């Protein structure tokens with residue numbers, strides 16, 4: 001990561017003398033306005049399709065109930081090898097191809113997820129390693145189904161500030177591993193998958209316009225996944241399993257999706273008439289219909305693919321962006337709102353101009369060459385990780401314990417001495 005060292009504005013923080021007159025301390029500012037463009041996008045979903053009819057054999061439910069109450073017809077379910085890291089990596093590769101950017105050019109990787117393999121190391125660090133993004137900082141972000149929009153805003157602000165130039169934002173989930181497959185009120189709703197976008201700084205206006213983020217922790221108990229730090233498990237909750245008060249979350253969702261769209265329009269000086277597409281978190285078709293009614297717009301303004309994937313939490317918006325673009329629903333310079341809501345409770349909405357910079361490379365020889373360089377970086381990343389692991393093992397054998405010369409007894413103050421010196425003070 002290239003961090004700004006504060007030299008941009010000269011003697012930052014010190015009163016400066018210009019024209020012989022004292023001036024107040026400089027505030028840090030980037031050299032000029034930076035714009036943030038979405039230059040790449042990609043997705044990855046498991047191959048295994050599970051239909052509503054198949055779920056009829058798992059819990060007491062019907063295809064008709066699921067379709068009419070949610071709009072969901074099928075979802076993707078991960079196999080043993082498909083994880084947040086593996087799917088996020090595939091989605092990231094697709095986004096880098098689209099943007100024609102090398103992994104070594106990435107400054108920051110943020111993964112929005114609630115279903116990582118580990119609390120730490122982060123999935124973002126593992127994806128950084130698989131990509132060979134050796135210059136990137138990496139962290140996971142936890143904001144449930146709003147996570148992708150939160151991550152988008154964090155990365156965009158880092159680019160705007162001039163701190164970084166290129167960021168990979170990923171939403172990836174394996175909800176199937178945190179579902180109670182005996183609970184019909186949740187297990188029919190969720191699915192697995194990943195989506196990624198690449199953000200790049202530019203002097204050219206357009207791209208990311210602004211975002212609103214929100215949280216109301218008083219609704220924390222309405223939707224969650226208890227995990228390792230839980231002190232005591234309330235009645236009816238299971239460790240590492242999703243629990244949800246569907247009706248309450250539904251009510252919250254309809255209100256907040258409408259409200260946060262209004263807020264982001266106001267913040268970015270846009271009106272609904274300026275918006276070409278709203279890409280919302282895909283939880284329930286009835287939520288989208290109700291939001292469209294509240295805003296007095298056609299339901300067609302809300303992109304939906306919930307029938308194909310169910311609720312993929314933080315992955316649903318980037319997956320929807322990829323499919324909307326593929327279906328021709330997103331065209332260069334279109335104004336788009338992305339809006340998420342979920343556990344926390346949290347919500348987030350961002351306004352952006354879709355693909356407002358030209359694609360960098362035509363898909364000709366130059367593109368194929370840089371594609372070759374990308375593949376080479378993935379192969380190098382694999383061998384680099386192996387070499388580093390071997391080096392660490394060898395170093396441990398050759399050097400022994402790093403603490404072998406330290407004698408804690410000698411370096412610690414004798415108890416009696418410490419007590420007497422305290423008394424004197």
Ligand code: UT7
Pocket residue numbers: 060061062065066069070145184185186188189245246247248249250253283284287311313341342343
């Ligand atoms: O991503 C985070 C955000 N999540 C959401 O936004 C989800 C928000 N909530 C929802 O989408 C809806 O509340 C649900 C889809 C979860 C439930 O729909 P609902 O219309 O609110 O149903 P309900 O919870 O009021 O339940 C109605 C009935 C109940 O039976 P009784 O008590 O009326 O006899 C449930 O037991 O439907 C029953 N039911 C089912 N029946 C068949 C609940 N799940 C099922 C099922 N199959 N899978």
